[in-house]
Amino acid sequence: MTAVTRSPGPTTSVDVAEAVRAVRASSRRRQLLDAAVTVMGRTGFHQMSMQALADEAQVSVGLFYKYFGSKEDILLAAIVDILEAFRDQLQPAMDLAGDDPVLQLMAGFRRYASIVDENRDAVVLTYRESRTLDAAGRDRIKELEVETSAPMRSVITAGMADGLMNEVDADLVVFDLMMLAHGWALKHWHFAPGYELDSYVAAQLRFALPTLLVPDKLDEYLTQI
Amino acid sequence: MTAVTRSPGPTTSVDVAEAVRAVRASSRRRQLLDAAVTVMGRTGFHQMSMQALADEAQVSVGLFYKYFGSKEDILLAAIVDILEAFRDQLQPAMDLAGDDPVLQLMAGFRRYASIVDENRDAVVLTYRESRTLDAAGRDRIKELEVETSAPMRSVITAGMADGLMNEVDADLVVFDLMMLAHGWALKHWHFAPGYELDSYVAAQLRFALPTLLVPDKLDEYLTQI
DNA sequence: AAGGAGTGAATGTACGTTCACTCATCATGA
DNA sequence: TCATGATGAGTGAACGTACATTCACTCCTT
Numbered sequence: 367m368t369a370v371t372r373s374p375g376p377t378t379s380v381d382v383a384e385a386v387r388a389v390r391a392s393s394r395r396r397q398l399l400d401a402a403v404t405v406m407g408r409t410g411f412h413q414m415s416m417q418a419l420a421d422e423a424q425v426s427v428g429l430f431y432k433y434f435g436s437k438e439d440i441l442l443a444a445i446v447d448i449l450e451a452f453r454d455q456l457q458p459a460m461d462l463a464g465d466d467p468v469l470q471l472m473a474g475f476r477r478y479a480s481i482v483d484e485n486r487d488a489v490v491l492t493y494r495e496s497r498t499l500d501a502a503g504r505d506r507i508k509e510l511e512v513e514t515s516a517p518m519r520s521v522i523t524a525g526m527a528d529g530l531m532n533e534v535d536a537d538l539v540v541f542d543l544m545m546l547a548h549g550w551a552l553k554h555w556h557f558a559p560g561y562e563l564d565s566y567v568a569a570q571l572r573f574a575l576p577t578l579l580v581p582d583k584l585d586e587y588l589t590q591i
Numbered sequence: 592m593t594a595v596t597r598s599p600g601p602t603t604s605v606d607v608a609e610a611v612r613a614v615r616a617s618s619r620r621r622q623l624l625d626a627a628v629t630v631m632g633r634t635g636f637h638q639m640s641m642q643a644l645a646d647e648a649q650v651s652v653g654l655f656y657k658y659f660g661s662k663e664d665i666l667l668a669a670i671v672d673i674l675e676a677f678r679d680q681l682q683p684a685m686d687l688a689g690d691d692p693v694l695q696l697m698a699g700f701r702r703y704a705s706i707v708d709e710n711r712d713a714v715v716l717t718y719r720e721s722r723t724l725d726a727a728g729r730d731r732i733k734e735l736e737v738e739t740s741a742p743m744r745s746v747i748t749a750g751m752a753d754g755l756m757n758e759v760d761a762d763l764v765v766f767d768l769m770m771l772a773h774g775w776a777l778k779h780w781h782f783a784p785g786y787e788l789d790s791y792v793a794a795q796l797r798f799a800l801p802t803l804l805v806p807d808k809l810d811e812y813l814t815q816i
Numbered sequence: 817a818a819g820g821a822g823t824g825a826a827t828g829t830a831c832g833t834t835c836a837c838t839c840a841t842c843a844t845g846a
Numbered sequence: 847t848c849a850t851g852a853t854g855a856g857t858g859a860a861c862g863t864a865c866a867t868t869c870a871c872t873c874c875t876t
Binding site: 409410412413490493494495497498508511512534535537538539541542545546549552553555556557560569570572573574576577581 | 634635637638715718719720722723733736737759760762763764766767770771773774777778780781782785794795797798799801802806
């Protein structure tokens, strides 16, 4: 803001102090959330006592209540946090892939899967604990999931318009792709021995692309996986 | 057993009484399990109090402890129950489809999805509450899931050997198919407005088959969906 | 010395589990 | 045919515990 200058007046120094406080607060919040995701990944939301949570974060129980209204608030925040990561990181990653809808879709799926990989506990959490939330929280989650699906859906629509892709149900395909990416977290116990993230992504792309691409374009893209 | 005759001796009548008791017990057990799945579908395992469970089943709290060792036992029983349904019903349904591996696979997927449909609450339960169980329970579940996947995997292997299907990673494809079927329960809030079970199954088969089938056989089977 | 970050023992409550009890059923002997 | 006693299914109030939440307090930082 222009109010921040080299010779701080009284108003400005209040702003700065407040900004510093806000930064500190939000990094604390992040720390507490990370601890929560870790413990919930280990034991589940209901099994997690506030004491265990405090121990993991190396703070006191009471501090959590300065940052979150209740235990359930922590859960909602953790879930919303991961879903916002999907929503916010997908479009940029796809933009980097250029103009080709197929390459954009591949980049989107790859990025989506790598976010899953980096947040396996949190992804599993969204499946495990959604129903624990109240109706408002659940609606929030559904809304975020639909928002997240938008970039991939529109790129499929574009691909069909360009004659690169077959006529498919774009909405179904996108949700399928998201579920297959979630599978990396949900069925990690099954896939992890045989796959790395990269090879999992490649295998799923080889699974999904033949349906999507018109026959004479297929090989061209399959070789790029 | 040959001991059961028209002129019941003492031993026989004991057997009969015991058999009657066993039948009654197992139907009670089923009733209690059904009530449990209903309540857990509504509120989740942890939110479900034993009192709420007893109310739903219209019995007393104490009775549950005659049939299950603990609350967690009920959860395990409910999950194992649905997974055994998958395991036991899949192969017979596929056998009915004749010798063609592709038709067998289609029949298997269709049956799998319809079991999902009939047990949506229970399927969601397997995702939500698996981690609630102890290690032994979780291992039991993983084992059942792998067993369930066997018939579809072997039919894909057969299809590849017959030259009907492309060379694919059979294990990955089967788990994908199972996840997509689970999607009918997990993402029912999203799909139910636009799909019936039948159209969902048809759409997913149209999604999966192009990858699986060799090009010159594809149309032949797609028209049969 | 003021303000806010951080603490953790105390509180109230919700709930899983138990167990002493009731009641229905039914084989047996009179 | 009827009384009798044994068996075990079914009950639900009472118990103990675990744990989310609070709040009066301390201790830095500026």
